[in-house]
Amino acid sequence: MKNLTFLFVSLAALLLAGCQSLDISDERPNNVQYIEKTDAAWQTHLQKIKAIKAYSASGQLGYISAKERFSSRFDWQYNNPRAYTLFLSSTISSSTLKFQMHANGMTISDNKGNQRSEADAKMLLREIVGMDIPLEQFATWLKGEPNERADYKVGANHLLAGFGYPIDGTLWTADYLNYHTDQSVALPKDILLKNAEQTLKIRVDSWKY
Template identity: 20%
Template structure:
């Protein structure tokens, strides 16, 4: 079993984060036309390949920006099946900061530091502990570049996702695929930016960098 060295930092010094803060809350614009349905053979074949990915491991980093908060963390995610996964965040000393296990779509175990197990919905638990609204319900598909739950999409010239838009109640998630890892088959995302737009809340942004992919 491959073990990654993972570090978790609640909040980076402001001087470090200011380098990215200037554009933190402004979603990139695109001149492309949004399309609800894409029928090209190349696109359909690529999506078929992605649907075959049921198990994977990824390790990387996530940066979070809002008007009130800026944070940076390292993460480890292991997907066992579509509704079974394990998310782990560790401190610089190797201590567990947050651990989440989901089985059959339900939280099997959630721990935060030494507070013991926590009950509730996975997204709600993570939001209460970190203040970051990570869309865990959809993230495993967005990570691989699948568009199964998208309301609108834009493709790049290689017939892979450039932009994905997902509406959930009064919230809108916009996912921008900035880079792909071309050294693995199928080609998978390497850098994503996620924007959450809410009418009654501040806009928020997350940058997800995937350093390692392991497919099973």
């Protein structure tokens, strides 16, 4: 098991180290104008977002913590909370990591034939790559759908501007910096996710739904 973990960690370091940093600021914006959550255009958009159950997105992500700092290409394919796949890949080699969620937990595999499965998906992601992100919420956060019981803000563009959401005693904040507006439903382009110890910068290049 230790040898397998070492192989995964070595591969993760290889594929993640070669990617350029995202040109998204680490700092939260402070000049955003907000409108009421009851805004009709926002409520219409929110219903469209909720109607998107299965979708895929691809782009680049950057991760920063006291112990880790990396960026990678990503491909996210989501069907439901127990059926989704996250691919991480290098821009300078053929190395890939595949995170596949299924009924019994998560399986991580690479293009070298290594594989590891655990019931605790967050633990596995933290052990192999070093990321500690809320996978249970990631699917809705990525498409710009807030928890309606959470503290969220709507921007003057009638789209989600940001929110704060506590998970296991840790407050996560999200800021939606730019959107793809040249499609039937406006979906996020640049997202900044943060807590006191971690920063996750996401740029989505393309959406399919």
